[in-house]
Amino acid sequence: MTVMEQRGAYKPTPPPAWQPRTDPAPLLPDARPYRVLGTEAAAQADPGLLRRLHAELVRGRRYNAQATALTKQGRLAVYPSSTGQEACQVAAALVLEDRDWLFPSYRDTLAAVARGLDPVQALTLLRGDWHTGYDPREHRVAPLCTPLATQLPHAVGLAHAARLKGDDVVALAMVGDGGSSEGDFHEALNFAAVWQAPVVFLVQNNGFAISVPLAKQTAAPSLAHKAVGYGMPGRLVDGNDAAAVHEVLSDAVRHARAGGGPTLVEAITYRVEAHTNADDATRYRGDAEVDTWRDHDPIVLLEHELTERGLIDDSGIQAARDAAEAMAADLRERMNQDPPLDPMDLFAHVYAEPTPQLREQQAQLRAELAAEQEGPHR
Amino acid sequence: MTVMEQRGAYKPTPPPAWQPRTDPAPLLPDARPYRVLGTEAAAQADPGLLRRLHAELVRGRRYNAQATALTKQGRLAVYPSSTGQEACQVAAALVLEDRDWLFPSYRDTLAAVARGLDPVQALTLLRGDWHTGYDPREHRVAPLCTPLATQLPHAVGLAHAARLKGDDVVALAMVGDGGSSEGDFHEALNFAAVWQAPVVFLVQNNGFAISVPLAKQTAAPSLAHKAVGYGMPGRLVDGNDAAAVHEVLSDAVRHARAGGGPTLVEAITYRVEAHTNADDATRYRGDAEVDTWRDHDPIVLLEHELTERGLIDDSGIQAARDAAEAMAADLRERMNQDPPLDPMDLFAHVYAEPTPQLREQQAQLRAELAAEQEGPHR
Amino acid sequence: MTTVALKPATMAQALTRAMRDAMAADPTVHVMGEDVGTLGGVFRVTDGLAKEFGEDRCTDTPLAEAGILGTAVGMAMYGLRPVVEMQFDAFAYPAFEQLISHVSRMRNRTRGALPLPLTIRVPYGGGIGGVEHHSDSSEAYYIATPGLHVVTPATVADAYGLLRAAIASDDPVVFLEPKRLYWSKASWNPDDPQTVEPIGRAVVRRSGRSATLITYGPSVPVCLEAAEAARDEGWDLEVVDLRSLVPFDDETVCASVRRTGRAVVVHESGGFGGPGGEIAARVTERCFHHLEAPVLRVAGFDIPYPPPMLERHHLPGVDRILDAVGRLQWEAEG
Amino acid sequence: MTTVALKPATMAQALTRAMRDAMAADPTVHVMGEDVGTLGGVFRVTDGLAKEFGEDRCTDTPLAEAGILGTAVGMAMYGLRPVVEMQFDAFAYPAFEQLISHVSRMRNRTRGALPLPLTIRVPYGGGIGGVEHHSDSSEAYYIATPGLHVVTPATVADAYGLLRAAIASDDPVVFLEPKRLYWSKASWNPDDPQTVEPIGRAVVRRSGRSATLITYGPSVPVCLEAAEAARDEGWDLEVVDLRSLVPFDDETVCASVRRTGRAVVVHESGGFGGPGGEIAARVTERCFHHLEAPVLRVAGFDIPYPPPMLERHHLPGVDRILDAVGRLQWEAEG
Numbered sequence A, B: 001m002t003v004m005e006q007r008g009a010y011k012p013t014p015p016p017a018w019q020p021r022t023d024p025a026p027l028l029p030d031a032r033p034y035r036v037l038g039t040e041a042a043a044q045a046d047p048g049l050l051r052r053l054h055a056e057l058v059r060g061r062r063y064n065a066q067a068t069a070l071t072k073q074g075r076l077a078v079y080p081s082s083t084g085q086e087a088c089q090v091a092a093a094l095v096l097e098d099r100d101w102l103f104p105s106y107r108d109t110l111a112a113v114a115r116g117l118d119p120v121q122a123l124t125l126l127r128g129d130w131h132t133g134y135d136p137r138e139h140r141v142a143p144l145c146t147p148l149a150t151q152l153p154h155a156v157g158l159a160h161a162a163r164l165k166g167d168d169v170v171a172l173a174m175v176g177d178g179g180s181s182e183g184d185f186h187e188a189l190n191f192a193a194v195w196q197a198p199v200v201f202l203v204q205n206n207g208f209a210i211s212v213p214l215a216k217q218t219a220a221p222s223l224a225h226k227a228v229g230y231g232m233p234g235r236l237v238d239g240n241d242a243a244a245v246h247e248v249l250s251d252a253v254r255h256a257r258a259g260g261g262p263t264l265v266e267a268i269t270y271r272v273e274a275h276t277n278a279d280d281a282t283r284y285r286g287d288a289e290v291d292t293w294r295d296h297d298p299i300v301l302l303e304h305e306l307t308e309r310g311l312i313d314d315s316g317i318q319a320a321r322d323a324a325e326a327m328a329a330d331l332r333e334r335m336n337q338d339p340p341l342d343p344m345d346l347f348a349h350v351y352a353e354p355t356p357q358l359r360e361q362q363a364q365l366r367a368e369l370a371a372e373q374e375g376p377h378r
Numbered sequence C, D: 001m002t003t004v005a006l007k008p009a010t011m012a013q014a015l016t017r018a019m020r021d022a023m024a025a026d027p028t029v030h031v032m033g034e035d036v037g038t039l040g041g042v043f044r045v046t047d048g049l050a051k052e053f054g055e056d057r058c059t060d061t062p063l064a065e066a067g068i069l070g071t072a073v074g075m076a077m078y079g080l081r082p083v084v085e086m087q088f089d090a091f092a093y094p095a096f097e098q099l100i101s102h103v104s105r106m107r108n109r110t111r112g113a114l115p116l117p118l119t120i121r122v123p124y125g126g127g128i129g130g131v132e133h134h135s136d137s138s139e140a141y142y143i144a145t146p147g148l149h150v151v152t153p154a155t156v157a158d159a160y161g162l163l164r165a166a167i168a169s170d171d172p173v174v175f176l177e178p179k180r181l182y183w184s185k186a187s188w189n190p191d192d193p194q195t196v197e198p199i200g201r202a203v204v205r206r207s208g209r210s211a212t213l214i215t216y217g218p219s220v221p222v223c224l225e226a227a228e229a230a231r232d233e234g235w236d237l238e239v240v241d242l243r244s245l246v247p248f249d250d251e252t253v254c255a256s257v258r259r260t261g262r263a264v265v266v267h268e269s270g271g272f273g274g275p276g277g278e279i280a281a282r283v284t285e286r287c288f289h290h291l292e293a294p295v296l297r298v299a300g301f302d303i304p305y306p307p308p309m310l311e312r313h314h315l316p317g318v319d320r321i322l323d324a325v326g327r328l329q330w331e332a333e334g
């Protein structure tokens, strides 16, 4: 049709009705991170929960310290500590039901342990005897994920599959501030929102991606503000306030379970230690900044609240510490044993059935090992 | 340090001052797409600009029609028409200075032509004689980009490089609603905002990614709402209102040039024709929907405004049509000639200097072609 | 289940039928990708599945390949069997991190606890006049990634049989569909109980005694044509269709080469670093003393896939294959 | 420009020096990547560059590899020479679409109008006790992508010379840095005017007459060690360091193999579909009548890279190389 014809036929009309697909207002995070401890909201918090959180934080801190010590003794290849981030780690684990799934990043060993994983099995990846030390299906904990943000679409797919099957399962996926820059973050959040999948995304904004501070990572008002661009609610929480993180995540899990779709939670926290034992944090930040955060320590915050309100006494605190020490002693002892290693395993799990090629290679290695046993280096 | 020691040393403090890094309010798009034509704002519009836009729209529509006709004659391998989207195409080209760069997607041949490219050269990719028919540096038009959203980081990098060099250059990058789901979209917008690069992102939301409607693509209030998650302004505009698109894009270009950083513009438009000549749109949408959009035609909107306000008369309209017909006749004639083809070119531009391997392969092909010339198929 | 008379059927139809039968037989099979639902895919290979099984079983995803494959991984972790369509070969590249770092490794990572029964369908190769990024042969990337099976049919029957096997496999399978064979036809009766073709077995498509053409996918018909033409030159060529690049059927291939003493590997994918090098090397390792000539390769040039008007110069054709056969040092024999 | 006495220097220091000298000589050279600025990179290879040249010349990017490479493409389009660091081999995968569909093709796509003078530094390979995704050998993907140069140094001097050449190249170069050689040392005086080592030339690292070991990158020192050990068996091995996989130096390699009549290709990357197949195939094509035995390959197994405690079983070591040499059909000779 030529323009001439069109002109005769058409009248300019207003644009076909266009509506924002959802109301953006409720999706936007509050201007300040949500807090419970030290605020009026604390009065509403369940004392039993607070005590449970406290015990787990204390255990978590000790776990981090012990694992870091194990790197120095050569018992771990590397350990990315979550010291200072224990509130996020613990709350993420505690808000989930048994049937739910946790998708941890490589820094979230502690969350897996708080969910009930054997502390030694959780360290397999970092000890280096295998890539994953536990059966993810048994524990509903996905393998600790190293390629940043790549676990997020897995969480979405799993949650979606569960919903399709009619199972009442929520997936909680953890990622760092740095990881939020990856394309997989974007794609996962978008799929989750379009599918209304029961997923909760927890961004631990600990201020750094190795040496790179948040200001070089994003110019957004907050990472939680990204949520509106996917059509899901964004929530901002004080990541060192275990009660607040627990509450915000619980709400998000409940919302997801009820069919309300995904939520993006940004927890403002801080990586108090270096990126890993191999990192030298003095190259990119000063002590003063670290100290302000040490003062806002998740354990101290919670212990203070509990003490002030008479919900815990010294013996209660001591009991938590004793339990933590017992866990650490057990961990130390078991990690000091060499793990069993079988080189033949290299070929066992590449495919359901080894290919003819892998069988040949396995035979070759077996022969080599036998020769090694027999005689010295040629 | 044990928890015990910490407890003595620390007092729980409020969280270290946390501020939203930017105020989100001004970054959010208005609730309704911005319009000029048929509104009071039209009175402010420059008549010369409106007439220029009109002439380009008419030419653009004709270009689309002619290119589609060429597919039927086997003169083009494929043509993704921008019929109905000419306002976006033309405005994107016209808001740029000569030194600025345009980054078109595979649907944006017309934008390249409106920027001044030879209409035949712009079709090289789709004719299939080579991948790109023009020198991108000469025209400051990047190659038409097929892998969706991958051109966006290029635009960011180029704009950033120009700024580093002290050049006053803006890049305008075009992408579709479907393309906004790709990870590269996310990464590009984030880099642009962090670097405060002088880029304008224009999303032509034409309702579909091939057969997939927007509702399966995103749950966001609008695509423009994604902007706040990067810390850049998001703008929503009626994509069939050439004056409005021109104004919004001009503002964004001015903002970028002044050092204000990137803007995300979502233009609400509609793909009136099938995805390409090879697509069968009746499989996924009905005529009724298409008709509402045909009624909101960019040319009719603008022609109506111009006529009502006495800014154009029938001879003016006729002149625009005559110019369009002349362009089409020239295009038709030149596209009916077989393009020169040199198989040896296959090897010429893989590297600055062909590798020894490519020289061998080139010699092989040369010999084969010579043999072909000499005798028939063996 | 309604049955349609499809004889002769195209490869595209056989593929559709394979998915349909798999979906009917197993409720955990889910098809997903760009435009696979309402449209039935840009090649119509998923035509009718959304209608028959609903959009939850055959899903139009958002436009993001890493997201498609990544969510499919999660679905497989929960016990589904996703069948993912990548719209074109080159549009699988955004999903490579998910493919290499997760799809291929999840079983290994978890000592077998998390197998991923995932099929990734990739229309591949040229010869259809597509503009850039629509004709890549990307198999070199897949075969260099341990943990993936890499399968490609060349016939209508294999399209059905191998896709059924891929979907049934407890391992991830990259299923490469030769685009230009989508419309190839064969008399094939889909209502006969179809044999699922086990993955990992090559087949001799044409017996011959002079030399072996080792090939797969889109190059199989070209090699068969070349073998016919070669009769004029006095050569009786054997044609082996690999069907599966991983696992590789050394036995069938080497048995042929030991018989003929000469071999040419033919594929469309670029020569340098392409599958032909692997194939030639392993055949040579295993059959060295049977070889009258080095194993030669006929492959695409080491260039980005050319524009449509020039692609015929790039694609291995009958003449180029026969030229290579001619270089197999025949004088040495006689 | 301040000069530092660096003798003996490590490979990491030579690489740093190469970037520093390139940046000093050419203001269009920009270094970018994750943690390359303030931290100086996780391997400290960019140490001091941000301080000396400013953060605009050595930039900490957001954490997104496709974004890094994609923006570098744009920067190169505007005339800069970006040097991109991918933090580890496996973290280059998210950038593969940009690499394959743009970096490798932009020159070709535009008939030479838009060359991309881009260097992509990828620390690669194992042997450093890294957990999963930190030890991949991904060269098979790169060499199968026409339009890329693929280069890898094995010595301190080559690290400098080849990186200078890569940065000076008008083509994109994937520069593979063998992680476990970062701390290898050599007496190398950076204050001497350094010869930039042209890309595309292999070098004979050790002359020998019995057989040729064809290798590159992290396997070069292993092969040299094997060659020493082989003397006890009466074998005098030649070791060819390829240095550049693309372009490939057929001349040097084939000259050696024609001399020795036997060859083993050694690399850490998985065997199936790895570079060894290509190398063995092309050497065989070119030197068939000089070969006393098939060209053999010693490579990593066809498995995902193993965890640190098992990696020694995976990596080609002296014994495995000598076993292969022992299979080169010596009886056939005497």
Ligand SMILES: Cc1ncc(C[n+]2csc(CCOP(=O)(O)OP(=O)(O)O)c2C)c(N)n1
Residues within 6 Å of the ligand: A107, A146, A147, A148, A175, A176, A177, A178, A179, A180, A206, A208, A209, A210, A271, A275, D034, D063, D087, D091, D094
């Ligand atoms: C895709 C990918 N790129 C790069 C890396 C290397 N890397 C490991 S941790 C890290 C920083 C992560 O920062 P963030 O996401 O904030 O998590 P955090 O370490 O602070 O917990 C980087 C760059 C990686 N693991 N994956």
Ligand SMILES: Cc1ncc(C[n+]2csc(CCOP(=O)(O)OP(=O)(O)O)c2C)c(N)n1
Residues within 6 Å of the ligand: B107, B146, B147, B148, B175, B176, B177, B178, B179, B180, B206, B208, B209, B210, B271, B275, C034, C063, C087, C091, C094
């Ligand atoms: C990375 C990638 N994936 C898939 C495709 C195939 N494809 C071409 S156009 C298209 C739809 C694009 O939709 P949209 O971005 O909305 O642009 P429009 O066609 O509407 O202009 C698809 C899926 C592609 N070109 N690139």
Ligand SMILES: [Mg+2]
Residues within 6 Å of the ligand: A176, A177, A178, A204, A205, A206, A207, A208, A209, A210
């Ligand atoms: Mg962080």
Ligand SMILES: [Mg+2]
Residues within 6 Å of the ligand: B176, B177, B178, B204, B205, B206, B207, B208, B209, B210
């Ligand atoms: Mg669209």
